Amino acid sequence: EAQVTQNPRYLITVTGKKLTVTCSQNMNHEYMSWYRQDPGLGLRQIYYSMNVEVTDKGDVPEGYKVSRKEKRNFPLILESPSPNQTSLYFCASSLLGRGGQFFGPGTRLTVL
Amino acid sequence: ELKVEQNPLFLSMQEGKNYTIYCNYSTTSDRLYWYRQDPGKSLESLFVLLSNGAVKQEGRLMASLDTKARLSTLHITAAVHDLSATYFCAVDNNNDMRFGAGTRLTVKP
Numbered sequence: 001e002a003q004v005t006q007n008p009r010y011l012i013t014v015t016g017k018k019l020t021v022t023c024s025q026n027m028n029h030e031y032m033s034w035y036r037q038d039p040g041l042g043l044r045q046i047y048y049s050m051n052v053e054v055t056d057k058g059d060v061p062e063g064y065k066v067s068r069k070e071k072r073n074f075p076l077i078l079e080s081p082s083p084n085q086t087s088l089y090f091c092a093s094s095l096l097g098r099g100g101q102f103f104g105p106g107t108r109l110t111v112l
Numbered sequence: 113e114l115k116v117e118q119n120p121l122f123l124s125m126q127e128g129k130n131y132t133i134y135c136n137y138s139t140t141s142d143r144l145y146w147y148r149q150d151p152g153k154s155l156e157s158l159f160v161l162l163s164n165g166a167v168k169q170e171g172r173l174m175a176s177l178d179t180k181a182r183l184s185t186l187h188i189t190a191a192v193h194d195l196s197a198t199y200f201c202a203v204d205n206n207n208d209m210r211f212g213a214g215t216r217l218t219v220k221p
Binding site: 031033035040041042043044045048050056058059090092096097098099100101102103104105106 | 162
């Protein structure tokens with residue numbers, strides 16, 4: 001089954017404690033991206049990647065890091081989370097420039 | 113900076129009625145996407161519009177793109193309750209995706 005998986009689905013953590021949210025897709029897509037969704041703001045892109053070892057900043061990259069060492073995986077790293085990073089995070093993938101994105105199930109993060 | 117504006121943000125419709133959601137954007141792009149999100153769920157791709165004048169239809173939904181006007185529309189025909197959801201447009205700015213704030217659609221009997 002074609003899918004994008006994210007882990008964990010729910011996470012409560014404290015300010016400053018480094019965390020990683022994993023994202024994996026099984027469709028051999030070149031393009032992967034991370035978004036955060038906040039009420040009234042729609043989705044805002046954090047980082048995106050057009051292929052292995054190629055990453056670019058989106059609209060709101062501050063406080064986040066990503067890596068793309070393998071085509072299927074695109075982890076999101078919060079080195080020192082802060083309460084304003086409390087949000088719903090989605091990972092997505094697609095064929096480069098040619099299709100709507102497949103979204104993962106989301107990760108709800110709370111930073112206390 | 114690319115801005116994407118959707119309107120209305122909230123839409124309450126009667127079953128059987130027609131309505132249009134608008135998506136305006138501020139810079140040149142010929143790739144636009146529409147997504148649906150049900151409450152508590154992830155996003156699902158509805159339409160991919162890749163050129164000026166593109167029109168796509170699926171069931172009671174029809175999407176169009178006018179790149180010269182920087183406008184896309186999502187038209188709902190004879191709404192049914194199952195269409196209740198939040199609809200997002202997204203503009204592709206050289207792979208930097210910008211989403212509208214979403215239109216929360218409620219279809220009432």
